Amino acid sequence: MIRLCDYRAPAWRVETVELDFDLGIDASELRSRLRLRRDPAQDAPLRLDGENLQLLSISLDGVPLPATAYRYAGNVLEVDGAHDGSVLETRVRLRPAANTALEGLYLSGSREAGFLLTQCEAEGFRHITFFPDRPDVLSSYTVTLRADRERFPVLLAGGNPDGAGELEGGRHWARFVDPHPKPSYLFALVAGRLEVLERDYVTADGRAVQLKIWAEADAIDRCHYAMDALERSMRWDEQAYGRNYDLDVFHVVATHDFNMGAMENKGLNIFNAKCLLADPDSTTDDEYRHVEAVVAHEYFHNWSGNRVTCRDWFQLSLKEGLTVFREQSFSADMNSAPLKRIEDVSLLRRAQFPEDAGPLAHPVRPAQYSEINNFYTATVYEKGSELVRMLAGALGQDGFRRGMDRYFERNDGRAATIEDFLAALGEANGTDLTPYLAWYGQAGTPRLKAHGQYDAAAHTYTLSLGQRAPGGNGAEARPPLPIPVKLALFTRHGDMLPLHLDGQTSGSSNEMVVVLDQAERDFVFTNVVTAPVPSLLRGFSAPVVLECDYAPDELALLLAHDIDGFNRWEAGQQLAARAYENLRDGNASDALLAWCDALASLFGNATIDDALLADLLTPPGEVELAERESAIDPQRIHQLRQELQQRLAARLGADALRQRYAALAAHTSIALDAVSQARRRLKRRVLELLALLDRDGAAELAAAQFRDAPGMTDRLAALSVLVRGGAPQASTALLEYRARHAGDALALDKWFAVQAQLPGEPALERVQLLERDDAFTLKNPNRVQSLLGAFVRNNPSGFHRIDGAGYRLLAERLVSLDALNPQVAARLATAFNGWQRLESRRREAARTVIVELAAHRGLSRNLAEIIGSVLN
Numbered sequence: 105m106i107r108l109c110d111y112r113a114p115a116w117r118v119e120t121v122e123l124d125f126d127l128g129i130d131a132s133e134l135r136s137r138l139r140l141r142r143d144p145a146q147d148a149p150l151r152l153d154g155e156n157l158q159l160l161s162i163s164l165d166g167v168p169l170p171a172t173a174y175r176y177a178g179n180v181l182e183v184d185g186a187h188d189g190s191v192l193e194t195r196v197r198l199r200p201a202a203n204t205a206l207e208g209l210y211l212s213g214s215r216e217a218g219f220l221l222t223q224c225e226a227e228g229f230r231h232i233t234f235f236p237d238r239p240d241v242l243s244s245y246t247v248t249l250r251a252d253r254e255r256f257p258v259l260l261a262g263g264n265p266d267g268a269g270e271l272e273g274g275r276h277w278a279r280f281v282d283p284h285p286k287p288s289y290l291f292a293l294v295a296g297r298l299e300v301l302e303r304d305y306v307t308a309d310g311r312a313v314q315l316k317i318w319a320e321a322d323a324i325d326r327c328h329y330a331m332d333a334l335e336r337s338m339r340w341d342e343q344a345y346g347r348n349y350d351l352d353v354f355h356v357v358a359t360h361d362f363n364m365g366a367m368e369n370k371g372l373n374i375f376n377a378k379c380l381l382a383d384p385d386s387t388t389d390d391e392y393r394h395v396e397a398v399v400a401h402e403y404f405h406n407w408s409g410n411r412v413t414c415r416d417w418f419q420l421s422l423k424e425g426l427t428v429f430r431e432q433s434f435s436a437d438m439n440s441a442p443l444k445r446i447e448d449v450s451l452l453r454r455a456q457f458p459e460d461a462g463p464l465a466h467p468v469r470p471a472q473y474s475e476i477n478n479f480y481t482a483t484v485y486e487k488g489s490e491l492v493r494m495l496a497g498a499l500g501q502d503g504f505r506r507g508m509d510r511y512f513e514r515n516d517g518r519a520a521t522i523e524d525f526l527a528a529l530g531e532a533n534g535t536d537l538t539p540y541l542a543w544y545g546q547a548g549t550p551r552l553k554a555h556g557q558y559d560a561a562a563h564t565y566t567l568s569l570g571q572r573a574p575g576g577n578g579a580e581a582r583p584p585l586p587i588p589v590k591l592a593l594f595t596r597h598g599d600m601l602p603l604h605l606d607g608q609t610s611g612s613s614n615e616m617v618v619v620l621d622q623a624e625r626d627f628v629f630t631n632v633v634t635a636p637v638p639s640l641l642r643g644f645s646a647p648v649v650l651e652c653d654y655a656p657d658e659l660a661l662l663l664a665h666d667i668d669g670f671n672r673w674e675a676g677q678q679l680a681a682r683a684y685e686n687l688r689d690g691n692a693s694d695a696l697l698a699w700c701d702a703l704a705s706l707f708g709n710a711t712i713d714d715a716l717l718a719d720l721l722t723p724p725g726e727v728e729l730a731e732r733e734s735a736i737d738p739q740r741i742h743q744l745r746q747e748l749q750q751r752l753a754a755r756l757g758a759d760a761l762r763q764r765y766a767a768l769a770a771h772t773s774i775a776l777d778a779v780s781q782a783r784r785r786l787k788r789r790v791l792e793l794l795a796l797l798d799r800d801g802a803a804e805l806a807a808a809q810f811r812d813a814p815g816m817t818d819r820l821a822a823l824s825v826l827v828r829g830g831a832p833q834a835s836t837a838l839l840e841y842r843a844r845h846a847g848d849a850l851a852l853d854k855w856f857a858v859q860a861q862l863p864g865e866p867a868l869e870r871v872q873l874l875e876r877d878d879a880f881t882l883k884n885p886n887r888v889q890s891l892l893g894a895f896v897r898n899n900p901s902g903f904h905r906i907d908g909a910g911y912r913l914l915a916e917r918l919v920s921l922d923a924l925n926p927q928v929a930a931r932l933a934t935a936f937n938g939w940q941r942l943e944s945r946r947r948e949a950a951r952t953v954i955v956e957l958a959a960h961r962g963l964s965r966n967l968a969e970i971i972g973s974v975l976n
């Protein structure tokens with residue numbers, strides 16, 4: 105276990121790094137020269153990290169070391185005799201083609217046509233050479249690459265180009281110098297046959313930059329959208345944060361073999377192809393927005409992550425939470441802000457809330473870990489972003505900008521901490537933000553209880569707010585958190601009331617933020633002329649679960665009238681959850697009626713945005729509904745949710761749905777503007793609802809939509825309706841899709857995923873059948889994710905079979921996968937999270953499987969840590 109409280113500054117730093125690579129697919133050799141600096145206050149021997157390295161030679165200050173002068177064991181190289189200013193030189197041999205973990209130097213694609221690349225974050229650099237592989241060691245890099253020109257025509261590393269030329273025997277070389285000292289996790293190289301898309305860019309502060317996006321020949325035409333997104337991101341960061349790019353060239357590379365979404369290596373971002381490539385025939389609208397967001401995210405890291413990096417991996421959210429926040433703000437500016445907020449909060453609830461409620465829960469700044477790669481979680485990223493959002497809200501737009509300027513200025517070229525961040529934001533605004541530090545240190549989702557009391561005689565409205573820490577160890581002892589609650593009060597006619605907070609003299613407005621910073625507190629509003637309906641936590645102003653005793657008609661009122669798009673949707677979600685409970689408990693159906701009536705009237709309302717309407721017509725997902733239960737039966741939840749949607753569809757009426765579908769389908773376009781995207785989104789939702797009333801009719805419409813679809817959004821939506829509805833047309837459509845997109849890995853991923861999400865019992869057999877498909881392999885993370893990931897994560901009713909067969913399948917695949925790629929295996933294994941809250945038969949079945957897996961010998965540290973935690 106590594107613990108935050110054990111942090112010590114490095115005893116040895118590396119001032120300059122010179123790396124010389126001789127690249128080959130099977131074997132690559134690397135000579136490294138490190139100029140060392142010693143911390144005079146510490147007396148530790150020189151110890152460098154190094155994993156699975158074949159050491160060929162080693163010398164210190166030009167003198168080859170005898171075997172007695174160094175020891176390489178347990179992934180540490182200890183060297184005697186080094187002093188401040190010493191130069192350590194090592195030569196190692198690496199085996200890229202044999203590297204299936206996709207960490208360090210590895211091969212993407214086939215031996216004949218593929219290319220070499222690296223992935224270092226978090227601790228991959230130690231798989232490349234000996235180094236103090238920790239983020240607080242910042243060094244200047246000079247990298248020289250040598251390789252066969254025919255096989256590796258393109259040679260790239262981070263930094264600015266510093267010469268290139270020919271060598272004997274058909275070989276060539278290229279050198280890169282990075283003027284910005286950086287931690288080893290930001291090192292990268294790429295070598296192989298790649299095509300390039302180029303654009304010139306001039307930064308706001310006048311630097312001419314070449315933007316170069318690299319991809320294999322068959323993919324380069326699909327990089328234009330990413331290039332536009334990159335340019336938009338660069339402009340936005342200049343305008344919103346005053347941040348300019350700082351090298352002469354910015355490389356971006358696409359690979360199909362990547363453990364995550366993308367990586368912000370300095371000057372050489374590397375992307376999973378699914379987060380970079382886009383064209384209308386193979387990319388859905390949602391994926392387009394995702395590409396834009398990930399391109400922006402990685403670019404924004406150049407400041408929030410690279411120029412200012414993390415002192416240690418416990419501070420990971422310092423760069424990730426902040427960068428997600430920056431990315432979300434960018435996406436909100438580029439697209440619709442309320443829709444973006446709905447999407448982000450949905451993700452938080454689907455991915456982070458369950459994580460925070462189970463055995464894998466950890467604070468945004470964890471206190472300990474065994475394998476850091478297991479901590480690139482929804483908590484560190486998404487909840488981390490919510491914490492930054494609260495801080496930004498507390499400071500206001502100008503104050504936050506002032507604080508961010510101070511943060512970048514003061515920490516530029518440093519490895520910083522969360523405390524540094526809060527200090528810079530606070531000091532630039534003359535305020536103390538340290539109370540927010542508590543948010544970073546505790547796991548679990550806090551509950552916010554709200555109760556309102558109207559005094560008609562006194563014209564006062566008292567809002568009582570209380571907070572409750574989530575259960576678990578030490579919950580009672582936790583200090584209260586500052587919880588900003590943005591609120592408004594509505595009349596029963598849907599108008600907003602002016603707010604006068606008792607004791608506050610300044611003018612009134614219709615919306616304000618109160619901060620609950622103690623266990624309980626009353627907020628008294630005066631001059632309230634009528635009993636109001638409160639709209640609380642507007643825009644989701646804090647990552648909490650709100651418990652408020654609304655009556656169904658009050659939620660319906662907010663759903664109809666709230667002008668905060670997010671809260672309008674949120675009122676609908678709360679109402680839908682109550683409607684679901686009506687069905688489940690078989691009692692009163694007041695919420696069900698209110699929900700259906702409110703949506704029926706919105707459905708007939710021509711002024712509402714199509715995309716928002718589509719979201720309003722979607723009840724909380726199965727995972728979110730499960731969060732509200734104690735003995736979870738995922739198949740029953742699925743059935744109830746289907747019934748809920750069927751009731752809604754019936755209330756809207758088959759004719760109205762058909763008419764709406766026809767009107768939306770009359771627009772056939774692949775345009776990416778907001779209106780066209782919104783139409784496609786609503787068209788899909790309407791078709792899904794219609795399928796619950798008129799199976800055959802909807803299947804015919806879907807089959808026609810599939811056949812005539814001008815782009816992937818419509819095609820995939822239609823395919824999904826056919827497959828999930830078990831329509832007779834589904835098998836032909838699947839075959840056609842398979843043939844049409846046979847050469848397109850990203851489109852094939854969607855073909856696997858759509859089938860893996862077949863609801864209920866039949867899913868498992870389908871998954872097993874698809875595992876035998878020629879295109880399936882455990883070696884490719886995207887393919888694993890598209891079949892197994894989609895099954896275990898996005899298909900609760902399929903995965904949680906009562907006979908436990910889903911759990912057994914997952915456990916078996918985890919063992920095979922772990923031997924190839926521990927990071928991917930560990931991520932997949934988090935699907936076992938929450939098994940303790942399953943109803944008893946499933947719980948027993950899951951427990952047996954997990955216990956057996958935990959006892960399996962030779963699990964990677966990654967997988968062992970997840971399985972071990974999940975069992976507790």
Ligand code: B3K
Pocket residue numbers: 225226364366367368401402405424477480
């Ligand atoms: N920083 C990388 C993630 C690295 C994950 C290492 N297991 C991508 C990102 O967050 O931008």
Ligand code: ZN
Pocket residue numbers: 401405423424427
């Ligand atoms: Zn990131």
